Amino acid sequence: MTELLQIENLTKKFDNQVILDGINLSIQKGEVLVLVGSSGCGKSTLLRCINGLEEIQNGTVKLEGKEVKYGDKNLPLIRQKIGMVFQSYELFPHLNVIDNLMLAPMKVQKRNKEEERKEAIELLRTVGLEEKAEQFPRQLSGGQKQRVAILRTLLMHPDILLFDEVTAALDPEMVREVLDVMLNLAKQGRTMIIVTHEMQFAKAVADRIVFIDDGKIAEEATPEQFFEQPKTERAKQFLNVFSFEKIKVNGI
Amino acid sequence: MNWEFIEKYLPMYREAAVLTVVIGSIGIAFAILIGLICAMVLYHKVPVAKHIVNGYVELSRNTPLLAQLFFLYYGFPKIGINLNAELCGVAGLAFLGGSYMSEAFRSGLEAVDKIQEESALSLGMTKYQVMKYVVLPEAISISIPAFIANIIFLLKETSVFSAISLMDLMFTAKDLIGLYYKTTESLFLLVIFYLLIILPVSVIGSLVERRLRYAGFGN
Numbered sequence: 001m002t003e004l005l006q007i008e009n010l011t012k013k014f015d016n017q018v019i020l021d022g023i024n025l026s027i028q029k030g031e032v033l034v035l036v037g038s039s040g041c042g043k044s045t046l047l048r049c050i051n052g053l054e055e056i057q058n059g060t061v062k063l064e065g066k067e068v069k070y071g072d073k074n075l076p077l078i079r080q081k082i083g084m085v086f087q088s089y090e091l092f093p094h095l096n097v098i099d100n101l102m103l104a105p106m107k108v109q110k111r112n113k114e115e116e117r118k119e120a121i122e123l124l125r126t127v128g129l130e131e132k133a134e135q136f137p138r139q140l141s142g143g144q145k146q147r148v149a150i151l152r153t154l155l156m157h158p159d160i161l162l163f164d165e166v167t168a169a170l171d172p173e174m175v176r177e178v179l180d181v182m183l184n185l186a187k188q189g190r191t192m193i194i195v196t197h198e199m200q201f202a203k204a205v206a207d208r209i210v211f212i213d214d215g216k217i218a219e220e221a222t223p224e225q226f227f228e229q230p231k232t233e234r235a236k237q238f239l240n241v242f243s244f245e246k247i248k249v250n251g252i
Numbered sequence: 253m254n255w256e257f258i259e260k261y262l263p264m265y266r267e268a269a270v271l272t273v274v275i276g277s278i279g280i281a282f283a284i285l286i287g288l289i290c291a292m293v294l295y296h297k298v299p300v301a302k303h304i305v306n307g308y309v310e311l312s313r314n315t316p317l318l319a320q321l322f323f324l325y326y327g328f329p330k331i332g333i334n335l336n337a338e339l340c341g342v343a344g345l346a347f348l349g350g351s352y353m354s355e356a357f358r359s360g361l362e363a364v365d366k367i368q369e370e371s372a373l374s375l376g377m378t379k380y381q382v383m384k385y386v387v388l389p390e391a392i393s394i395s396i397p398a399f400i401a402n403i404i405f406l407l408k409e410t411s412v413f414s415a416i417s418l419m420d421l422m423f424t425a426k427d428l429i430g431l432y433y434k435t436t437e438s439l440f441l442l443v444i445f446y447l448l449i450i451l452p453v454s455v456i457g458s459l460v461e462r463r464l465r466y467a468g469f470g471n
Contacts, residue, residue, distance in 0.1 A: 051374050080376030090371035094389045103385060104375035149371075156375060 004029045004191055005050065005160060010059035012045055012215075019045050021215040022059070027160070030189045034202040034223075037212035038238060043195045046212070047162045050193065051084045063159065080108060083153030084162040087169050089145040091137040097124070097148055098133040105155050116155070123151045127181055143174030147181055154185075161185065163194040179205075199242045203227055211235050257437045261428060268424040269445045275338060275418070276410045276449075279345025280403055286346060287353025294354070295361045305354070312351035318412045320344050325416040337418045345406055352402045360395030361387065393464050400457035407450050421445050 005027040012020040020042045027033055035043040048054045050061055055070040062068065068078050091100050101120040105111045124130040127147045137145055146166055153161060163182065167175045179201050186192060186205050196202055202209060202223065209226040211219040213234045219226065230236050290305045312320075324340040335343065364387050372382040414423035425442040429435050 053370050053373065076373070076376050076378045079374055082374070084371070084374040086367060086371055088367060090365075090367055092368070092372070092386055092390070094393055104372075104377060107381055107385060108376045153375070 002029050003027070004031075004064060005193075006060075006062045007046075007050070008060050008062075010046070010049060010061065011057050012042070012049055012054060013057050019215055020049070020056075023215075023217060025210065025217065027191060027193065029159075029191055032186045032190075032192045032194065032205055032207045033210060034206035034208070035193065035195045035210050035212060036197075036199070036202060036238070037218075038241075041212045042215045043212045044164050047084070047164050047193065047195055050162060051079060051082050076108070080156050081159045082162065083156060083158035083160070085146070085149050085153055085164065085166045087165045089137070089142070089149045089169075091145055091149055091152070093137050096134050096136050097129070097140070100137070100148060101152050101155050104152070109156070120151070120155060123154060124148075126184075127151065141174060142170045143177045146170065146174075146178045150178070150181055150185075160191045160193065163192065163196070165195050165197065167196065167198060199227070199239075211238070213238075253440070254434060254437055257432070257434050258441060261424075261438075261441065264424055264428075265421065265441050265445050268419055268421045269449060271418065272407075272410050272413075272420045272445075273449055275341045275413065275420070276345065276407050279342045279410075280349055280406050282342065282346035283349025283353050283402075283406065284399075286350030287355075287357050290350060290354035291357035291361060294358050309351040309354060312347055313355075317344060317348050317409050318415055320347055321412065321416050337413075337416050340416055341410070341413045341418050345410065348409065349402065349406045352405070353399065356395045356398035356402055357391065359398070360391035360393075363394045364390045396464060397457075397461050400453070400460070404450055404453055404457070407453065408446075411446075 003026050005025075007023055007025040010020055010023040011018070023046060025033075035046065037043050045054060049056055050068065052061075052068045052070050052072070052075045060067055060069075063078055063081055066074075066078055068082070069075065091097075092103065095103060098117065098120055101123070102113075102116050105116050106113060121130055121133060124133055127150075129144060129147060132140060132144060132148075137148075140148065150161075150166075166182075167178050170178065175198065179198065182192070182194070182201075183205055192205075194202070194205065204223075206223045209219075209221055209223050210217055211221075211226065211230075211232075211234075213232075219230065219232050219235045221231070225231075226235065227239065230239060290309065293301045293305045321340055321344040324335060324343055325337065328335060368390065369382055369387060372386040373379075377385070410420060411422040413420045414426060417423070419427075421442055425438045428438040432438075
C-alpha cells in the first residue's frame with residue numbers, strides 16, 4: 001500500500017484557543033479512517049484543514065507529496081483530488097440535481113458534456129435517484145440530498161473522500177440510505193476519512209479508528225481493539241456514552 | 253368628465269409616457285449596474301473603495317431626488333458641465349437608484365451561506381468561479397423582490413423630472429391643468445398612464461417571485 005495523505009505536526013488555533021495540537025497522521029491508499037471524539041474535540045476542523053478550508057498555524061498537510069495550503073494559488077487544483085461532503089449537504093439551490101452534479105466537472109475540469117451527463121446519470125442510477133435528475137434540491141428529502149452531494153464529489157474523480165458528520169442532520173430512517181452508499185464506496189476500495197457519531201457504522205466501515213480528544217490523537221486502533229478494549233480512560237468514558245447496558249435503572 | 257378633451261390630449265400623454273419609460277429604463281439600467289459594482293466592492297471589503305461607496309450610498313439615500321436633479325441641472329453648468337434635461341434625468345435616477353440597488357444586492361450576497369461557498373471551493377472551483385456560478389446566481393435570486401420594489405420606486409420617482417422641464421407625464425398634466433383648467437381629466441389621464449407603466453412591472457414582479465419560490469429556493 002502507498003501513502004496518500006500525510007499530516008505532520010498540524011496545529012490549528014482560533015485566536016488563542018488551540019483546536020488541534022500537533023496532529024500526525026497518514027492514510028494509505030484504499031484505507032477507510034474514521035475519526036471519533038466528543039463534540040468540539042477538533043475532528044471536523046481536522047477535515048476542514050485537510051481540504052485547505054482553514055488556515056493552520058503550524059505543520060503541513062500533503063496529498064501525494066503536494067502541500068494543501070490555505071490561500072495557495074494551486075489549492076483549487078489539489079482540491080479536485082479531495083472530495084468533501086458536508087453535514088448540511090450544500091447542494092446549489094438554484095441548480096437541479098443533474099446540474100449540481102455537472103457544474104464542477106464542466107467548469108473546473110472542462111470535461112465533455114455528453115460523457116459527463118452519461119456518467120452522472122449512471123451514478124444516480126447506482127443510488128436509485130435517476131428519476132430525480134431534473135428536480136431541484138428543495139424537492140428532495142435530506143437523505144436524497146446527501147446522496148446527491150456524495151455523487152457530486154465522486155464525479156470529480158477524487159483520490160480521497162472526506163465526510164463531515166454527513167448523517168448528523170438526517171432523520172433516523174434516512175441515515176441508513178446514506179450509510180449504505182458510503183459502505184459501498186468503502187467496498188470499492190476508496191480512500192475515505194469519515195467523521196461520524198454512528199458508532200455501529202464506524203465499526204462496520206473502518207479499517208482504523210482515530211480517537212481525538214482535546215485537539216490531540218488520543219488513541220489509534222483497529223475497530224475491534226477500539227470498541228472492545230479501548231486503551232485510554234478517555235476513550236472508555238467516550239464509548240460509555242453510547243452504551244445503554246451499564247445504565248442503572250433506579251426504582252423502576 | 254370631458255371625453256373629447258381626453259381624446260384630444262391622449263397622444264400628448266402617450267408621448268410623455270414614452271419619455272418617462274425611456275428615461276426611466278435607461279436610468280434604472282445604470283442604477284442596476286452601479287448597484288452591482290457597489291455591492292461587490294462592499295462585499296469584498298475593497299480598501300479605500302468601500303469608504304467611497306459607503307459615502308456615496310449615504311449621500312444618495314439621504315437626499316431627495318429633486319435636490320439631486322437641481323444639483324445636476326442648475327449646479328453643474330456653474331462648473332462648466334452642461335447636461336441637457338434628459339441626461340440629467342438619467343444621471344439623477346442612476347445616482348439615486350444605484351444606492352438602493354446596491355443595498356438590495358449586498359443583502360442578497362450576504363444571505364448566501366459561507367458554507368455554500370466552501371462546498372463550491374471544495375469541488376476545486378476558483379474564487380472567481382465560485383462567485384460566478386454559485387454565489388452570484390443565488391444572491392441575485394434572493395434580492396429579486398427588493399430589486400423589483402426598487403424599480404417600481406424609481407419609476408414613481410421619475411415624476412419629479414417635470415421640475416427640470418422634462419416633458420414627462422407629470423409635466424404634461426401640470427401643463428394641461430394650467431392651460432385649460434381641466435383638472436379632473438388631466439389627473440385622470442395621469443393616473444391611468446402611471447398605472448399602465450407600473451402595474452405590469454408589479455405583476456411581472458410577483459410572477460417572477462412566485463416562480464423563484466417554487467423553482468428551487470429554500471434549500
